[in-house]
Amino acid sequence: MSALWERFASPPREFSPVPLWWWSGDTVTAQRLRWQLERLVAGGVFNVVVMNVAPTSPLYGKDADDPPFMSEAWWELFEGVCRDAEELGARLWFYDQIGFSGANFQGQVVRERPQHAGRWLERVEASAGCPEGGRPIVTLDGWLYYSVERGFDYYSAEACARLFAMVHGRFEARVGHRFGTTIAGSFQDELPDLPTWGPDFAARFEALLGYDPTAHRSLLTSVVSEGRCATAPPGAACAAALAAVSSGRRFDPISTVCVANKAIQLVNRRP
Numbered sequence: 001m002s003a004l005w006e007r008f009a010s011p012p013r014e015f016s017p018v019p020l021w022w023w024s025g026d027t028v029t030a031q032r033l034r035w036q037l038e039r040l041v042a043g044g045v046f047n048v049v050v051m052n053v054a055p056t057s058p059l060y061g062k063d064a065d066d067p068p069f070m071s072e073a074w075w076e077l078f079e080g081v082c083r084d085a086e087e088l089g090a091r092l093w094f095y096d097q098i099g100f101s102g103a104n105f106q107g108q109v110v111r112e113r114p115q116h117a118g119r120w121l122e123r124v125e126a127s128a129g130c131p132e133g134g135r136p137i138v139t140l141d142g143w144l145y146y147s148v149e150r151g152f153d154y155y156s157a158e159a160c161a162r163l164f165a166m167v168h169g170r171f172e173a174r175v176g177h178r179f180g181t182t183i184a185g186s187f188q189d190e191l192p193d194l195p196t197w198g199p200d201f202a203a204r205f206e207a208l209l210g211y212d213p214t215a216h217r218s219l220l221t222s223v224v225s226e227g228r229c230a231t232a233p234p235g236a237a238c239a240a241a242l243a244a245v246s247s248g249r250r251f252d253p254i255s256t257v258c259v260a261n262k263a264i265q266l267v268n269r270r271p
Contacts, residue, residue, distance in 0.1 A: 013046035013047075013089060013090075013091075014046070014047070014091065014184070016044060016045050016046040016047050017044075017045050017047070018045075018047040018048065018049060018093065019040070019045060019048055019049070020048075020049050020051045020095075021036070021040075021048040021049060021050050021051060022051055022052075022053055023050060023051065023052050023065060023074075023077075024051075024052055024053040024054055024062060024065050025062060025063075026066075027066045027067075028065070028066065028067065028077060029077075030076075030077055030080050030081075033077060033080070033081050033084070034080075034081075034084050037081065037084050037085065037088060037090060038088065040090070041088045041089065041090050045090075046089060046090045046091060047090065047091050047092075047093065047184060048090065048091075048092060048093065049092075049093040049094070049095055049187050050078065050081070050092055050093065050094050050095060051095040051187075052065045052069045052095070052097070052103075053065070053102075054102055055068065055069030055070075055097055055101065055102055055103040056068055056069065056102060056103055056104075057102060059102040060102075069097065069103060070170065075174055078094075078174075078175070079174070079175060082175060082178050082182050082183065085182050086178075086181075086182045091181075091182060091183070091184040092182060092183050092184065093183070093184050093185055093186065093187050094171055094183065094186050094187070095186070095187050095188075095189065096167045096168060096186050096187065096188055097167060098163065098167065098188055098191070099188050099189045099190040099191040099192065100189045100190035105163055105166045105167060106151070106152035106163060107152075108166065109152065109159060109162050109163050109166070110151075110152060113159075113162070114149075116152065116153050116156055116158070116159035116162070117149040117150065117151065117152065117153060118149065118150055118151040118152050118153045118154065118195035118198075119135070119147040119148065119149055119150075119153070119195050119196075119197040119198055119199070120147060120148050120149075120150050120151075120195050120196050120197060121137070121145060121146075121147055121196045121197045121220065121223050121224055122134065122145070122146055122147070122148055122224060123143050123144060123145045123146070123220070123221070123224045124143070124144050124146070125142060125143065125144070126139050126142050126143060126144040127142075128144075129144070130144060130146050131146070131148075133148060133149070134146035134147065134148050135147045135148075137197075137202075137214060138214040138215075138220075140215075140217040140220070141217055143217065143221075145214070145220050145224070147197045150195070151192065151195060152192075152195075153195065153198065153199075154194055154195065155194075155195070155198040155199075155200075155201065156198075156199075168186065171183075171186070196223050196224075201213075202214050
């Protein structure tokens, strides 16, 4: 018992608090970062998440970060902090800007390749016809269910691969040799709601759950009325299928990189 108490009284450095280290507000300099990291370590904090609140432009009442996220000047600062952290015995986590963010990497992917836009399920009385821009899916009991394009397609392996290449791929290319040591891992926060439909979703739903979702009006209606897949039946079945498809395209590729480099991926999902 005394040994257990000692581990809580004097925990290893990797179990220290992990505060968010905002590189925002004023111009970020190497000297200022070194001073702040020294103060954190002196206070018993040996893990920090490097985070930009306004990575590319003014956001939330704050001026644009200086230097901009992932600019050459930013990378020079980040690489310098990696060296400082190694010297001081601290570890860094990088925020990937995929959830809560003003970087809009998803928008950049869709702008370059519009086929990677997300799809959302909507409905209208069949007599009104499909709205402009909508893609008809099925007509049931006088209702036409259709999809509209909006946001990002997290069910597309190609779309997610392009997204991760813009963030994790660049980190891996630039500082991948520090993954699992000075760089403990990456962090995602406040991920957006998943789209409620996808190009091959009906087929994948049937493969996972054994029946065609487009034949069940109550399921489709619950998705439309909630604006997302509900957590209670019948929407829960849709949520389970969407999560299964998304996990393989969105989280597994990052996990593969992390496992290969002995790093960790942290995800904070809104309720």
